[in-house]
Amino acid sequence: MFVQVKTKAGAPVRAGEISITPVARILCLQLPGSVGGLIWNHPTAVVLRTKDGEEKVLPIRDITRQAQLAFLGVTAGLLVVAWLMHRKNKTTPKKEITR
Amino acid sequence: MTDETISLPAVEEFTNPGQPVEAVQDIMEVFLDTASVERVYGEPIQQGDTLIIPAAEVLTGLGFGLGGGIGIDDQGNTNSGGGGGGGGGGRSFARPVAAIIASPNGVRIEPVVDVTKIALAMFTAAGFMAGMCLRMMSRRRTMKLDECAE
Numbered sequence: 001m002f003v004q005v006k007t008k009a010g011a012p013v014r015a016g017e018i019s020i021t022p023v024a025r026i027l028c029l030q031l032p033g034s035v036g037g038l039i040w041n042h043p044t045a046v047v048l049r050t051k052d053g054e055e056k057v058l059p060i061r062d063i064t065r066q067a068q069l070a071f072l073g074v075t076a077g078l079l080v081v082a083w084l085m086h087r088k089n090k091t092t093p094k095k096e097i098t099r
Numbered sequence: 100m101t102d103e104t105i106s107l108p109a110v111e112e113f114t115n116p117g118q119p120v121e122a123v124q125d126i127m128e129v130f131l132d133t134a135s136v137e138r139v140y141g142e143p144i145q146q147g148d149t150l151i152i153p154a155a156e157v158l159t160g161l162g163f164g165l166g167g168g169i170g171i172d173d174q175g176n177t178n179s180g181g182g183g184g185g186g187g188g189g190r191s192f193a194r195p196v197a198a199i200i201a202s203p204n205g206v207r208i209e210p211v212v213d214v215t216k217i218a219l220a221m222f223t224a225a226g227f228m229a230g231m232c233l234r235m236m237s238r239r240r241t242m243k244l245d246e247c248a249e
Contacts, residue, residue, distance in 0.1 A: 006134070008135070008136045009136065010136030010137060010140055011136075013143050013150070013152060015150040015201035015206065016201070016203065018201065018206060020152065020199065020201060020206065022136055022139070022140040022152065022154070022199075023136070024136045024139040024140070026134045028134060031162065035162060035163045035164065035165075036160070036161045036162030036163050036187070036189070037130070037160070037161060037162075038158070038159070038160045038161075039130070039131075039133045039134045039157075039158070039159045039160075040156075040157075040158050041133060041134060041135075041138055041139050041156070041157045041158075041159075042139065042156040042157070042196065043139045043140065043154040043155070043156070043196055043197065046152075046199055046206070046208070048206055058199075058206065058207075058208055059208075060154060060196060060197045060199075060208055060210075061197070061208075061210055062156065062196050062197075062210070063210040063211075063212045064194075064196075064211070064212055064213040064216050064217060065156075067217045067220065068216065068217065068220040071217075071220040071221055071223075071224040072220070072224070074224065075224040075227055075228060078228060078231075079227075079231060082231055082232075082235060086235060086238075
């Protein structure tokens, strides 16, 4: 399997005195034998360039994806904690009750 | 991820049995075209003094398969017949991520929040956690009952 990650900049767009250059990250996953593949293309940032030559990078945040990943992370974390607690309870020797 | 963005060549173009390789090449070209910045950023929209550039995430998957064989008769002759075939499939998804807004006040990025998707993720996580808790509680109850029986 062939995996490639590329960051590409598009053609700049002029907005008044500012030039906006869009940047995207592309993940290419090629199946062996060139029988297909997967391409995931997503925006990462825009580069702003003023007339004076000043550059500023504005990152593009994917709020929906971040929220989804946060829920996934919390669930996975809780699952691990619950499993560890369950395992601890299982391995702890029980106190013998003597009268 | 709902909208299909890539327009594949028309079905009539693939019906000529003499040109399957060209058809595959056409599809591959369309597929590889997805890996460009222009597919992610839309055409800028000018509205008065404001310029809006929509940004989306694009995911494309494609797969092919080919096969063939030769028939052998009772005498072991290999030229008695044969056949071959192939198939493939693919899908493309696009989802809006943000809008870049350039106005006289400056440039800002407005994220596109898909509340439905977030809610679905939340309910899935909550359901999973509830199921996990119930399972643990039932197991603990079973252990207690076992202890009492002993």
